[in-house]
Amino acid sequence: MPATRTAFWLEKIGKNVERDERDIQRLQALGWRVLIVWECALRGRAKLSDAALAERLEEWICGGGASAQIDTQGIHLLA
Numbered sequence: 001m002p003a004t005r006t007a008f009w010l011e012k013i014g015k016n017v018e019r020d021e022r023d024i025q026r027l028q029a030l031g032w033r034v035l036i037v038w039e040c041a042l043r044g045r046a047k048l049s050d051a052a053l054a055e056r057l058e059e060w061i062c063g064g065g066a067s068a069q070i071d072t073q074g075i076h077l078l079a
Contacts, residue, residue, distance in 0.1 A: 024078065028067060034078065035060055036069040046072040 002009050024034050035057075041048050048056070048070075056075045060068055067078040 024067065033065075034067040036078070038069065038071045040072050041070050048072065 027034050037053075040046060041053065053070070056070050060070075060075055065077070068075050069078060070076075
């Protein structure tokens with residue numbers, strides 16, 4: 001969280017979370033599965049290797065399971 005304009009950022013992030021949840025629910029209602037790949041899985045010290053990311057993507061695509069997210073720890077079902 002930025003040290004300045006904290007109230008602005010809290011409101012902005014809160015609205016982003018609400019929008020994302022609403023959009024995910026709409027997509028799922030239409031029969032779509034949703035996969036969120038967090039930036040931390042792609043960049044930084046803890047990022048997944050290309051091979052690990054490809055393995056998790058393949059696992060989710062071929063698995064036909066529920067909506068999920070990928071972070072530095074792997075793949076997790078959305079709540």
